[in-house]
Amino acid sequence: MVESQRLLAQVLLDQGRLEEAERFALEARETVGAGDVSSRSTTRLALGLVCAAQGKDIEAERLLREAEEILRPTGFRRHQIAPLRALAEFLRARDRDDEAAEVEEALAALVGGSRVSQPT
Numbered sequence: 001m002v003e004s005q006r007l008l009a010q011v012l013l014d015q016g017r018l019e020e021a022e023r024f025a026l027e028a029r030e031t032v033g034a035g036d037v038s039s040r041s042t043t044r045l046a047l048g049l050v051c052a053a054q055g056k057d058i059e060a061e062r063l064l065r066e067a068e069e070i071l072r073p074t075g076f077r078r079h080q081i082a083p084l085r086a087l088a089e090f091l092r093a094r095d096r097d098d099e100a101a102e103v104e105e106a107l108a109a110l111v112g113g114s115r116v117s118q119p120t
Contacts, residue, residue: 002033003039003042005025005028006024006039009023009024012024013046018053021050022050025047026047028046029043037070038071038076040070041070041079041083042079044063045064045086048061048063048066048086049064049086060090061091064083067083068087071083081107081111084106085107087103088107
């Protein structure tokens with residue numbers, strides 16, 4: 001159920017339906033089990049993206065960082081990619097290029113490649 005709510009939040013976000021997206025993202029975050037590390041991360045990611053679209057930058061950044069931090073000790077390296085990319089895009093969109101570069105370097109180290117940059 002939690003992942004269905006999260007996916008619906010992301011679809012609504014893509015459609016620009018921010019209030020509805022926020023409602024489903026919040027519901028997803030509230031219903032995720034404490035032991036479901038992956039969903040704890042993805043629900044924060046979804047809510048962070050909604051907050052970013054709403055201009056709630058402080059909350060958005062906190063949620064995007066939490067989404068990756070939750071996964072860091074688990075070894076779920078593949079799952080860390082989306083939160084790191086989202087955080088880098090968030091920072092670049094706010095002209096925080098130095099911080100974005102640091103996140104992109106962490107992403108590159110994670111995937112074992114050279115620095116991963118987003119197109120400008």
